[in-house]
Amino acid sequence: GAVVSQHPSWVICKSGTSVKIECRSLDFQATTMFWYRQFPKQSLMLMATSNEGSKATYEQGVEKDKFLINHASLTLSTLTVTSAHPEDSSFYICSAEGVSGGRAFRDEQYFGPGTRLTVT
Amino acid sequence: AQSVTQPDIHITVSEGASLELRCNYSYGATPYLFWYVQSPGQGLQLLLKYFSGDTLVQGIKGFEAEFKRSQSSFNLRKPSVHWSDAAEYFCAVGRNTDKLIFGTGTRLQVFP
Numbered sequence: 578g579a580v581v582s583q584h585p586s587w588v589i590c591k592s593g594t595s596v597k598i599e600c601r602s603l604d605f606q607a608t609t610m611f612w613y614r615q616f617p618k619q620s621l622m623l624m625a626t627s628n629e630g631s632k633a634t635y636e637q638g639v640e641k642d643k644f645l646i647n648h649a650s651l652t653l654s655t656l657t658v659t660s661a662h663p664e665d666s667s668f669y670i671c672s673a674e675g676v677s678g679g680r681a682f683r684d685e686q687y688f689g690p691g692t693r694l695t696v697t
Numbered sequence: 698a699q700s701v702t703q704p705d706i707h708i709t710v711s712e713g714a715s716l717e718l719r720c721n722y723s724y725g726a727t728p729y730l731f732w733y734v735q736s737p738g739q740g741l742q743l744l745l746k747y748f749s750g751d752t753l754v755q756g757i758k759g760f761e762a763e764f765k766r767s768q769s770s771f772n773l774r775k776p777s778v779h780w781s782d783a784a785e786y787f788c789a790v791g792r793n794t795d796k797l798i799f800g801t802g803t804r805l806q807v808f809p
Contacts, residue, residue, distance in 0.1 A: 581740060609795070618706075620799040621741075621787070670740070674794060685731070685794055688740035 580604055581673050583689035590661055590696055598656045598692045600671030606651035607673035611686060612644075615668040627654055651675065661696045668693050699724050701788055703800035711808050712780050718773040718803050720788030728790040730771040731797065732762055735785040744786075747771065758782070783807045 580603040590596045600610060609628050613621040625641075627633035627648035635641045643665075645657040654673075658665055672686035702721045710716055722728060729748050733741040745756025752764040762773045771788060785804050791797040 586738075611795075618801070620701075620801045621797075622799075623796060626795065672741075685743050685746060686797065688733075688742070690738060690740045 579687040581607075581671065581687050581689040583669075583671055583692050585692060586690065587693040588695070590694070592662050592696055593660055595657055595659045596661055596694060598658075598669055598671075598694070600654045600656070600673070600689055602652050602673045602675060602687070605673075605687075606675045607654070608651065608675040609673065610648055610654040611672045612646060612654075612656050613670040613672070615670060615691070617668075621670060624656075658694065661694070663696045666694055666696045699790070699798055701790055701798050701800035703786075703788055703803050705803045706801070707804045707806065709806040709808060710778050713777050716773075716775045716778045716782070716805070718786050718788075718805070720771045720773065720800060722769050722771065722788075722790045724769075724790055726792065727766070729793055730762075730764060731789040731791075732756065732760070732771070732773045733787045733789060733799075734758075735787060735802070741787065744773070778805075778807055780807045780809060 582601045584599045612624045615621045624639045625633040625635045625646050627646050629648050629651050633646035648654040668691050670691040672688040700723045704719050731746045732744040735741045744760045745754045747754045747764045754762050760775050764771050785802045787802045788800040789797040
């Protein structure tokens with residue numbers, strides 16, 4: 578159990594366009610989802626935390642108008658990179674924690690495989 | 698400031714050799730501690746975690762880690778490495794399971 582998927586796995590877009598990344602919990606209800614950004618040979622940096630039905634909480638330095646996060650259901654969160662520029666090129670990873678059938682999946686974060694974004 | 702340091706960027710070992718990956722942290726209180734492994738095309742997988750209690754923690758795939766409060770360390774060990782262990786390993790800390798602070802990772806290469 579506790580599988581998280583991301584779509585797409587990689588995307589190339591032109592500068593100035595927007596791109597949406599989906600994060601789904603496949604077999605549990607994700608009450609909380611997290612979005613990370615990972616630069617090459619660097620650590621994962623938490624961008625924001627979202628709870629289902631609430632506005633996301635962004636980390637310091639993350640532009641909320643540029644990185645729009647929607648967590649409208651217990652199985653889906655989306656990250657939209659608006660007006661993307663080459664410096665937004667990165668590896669974006671989501672994770673989730675929650676419940677399923679009464680069992681809590683809150684003792685760890687379950688990570689998706691990531692989405693490679695390249696902005697040309 | 699809260700931080701995690703993984704001093705070794707890249708480690709190469711022979712298959713069957715023992716392994717120790719270092720992790721040092723700076724945190725205001727006793728943190729929750731995690732080790733994750735990242736393989737290409739796959740999400741981060743939790744190897745083990747420490748919340749409290751016994752400072753020697755057993756994880757999956759034969760890994761273990763020891764929390765040493767006096768040294769602010771949480772080193773990961775495995776007595777005999779398999780070729781399939783080649784991956785990127787991340788140490789992480791947090792006040793709970795949220796808001797994790799990750800180290801920069803250690804890339805493990807295994808030679809036959």
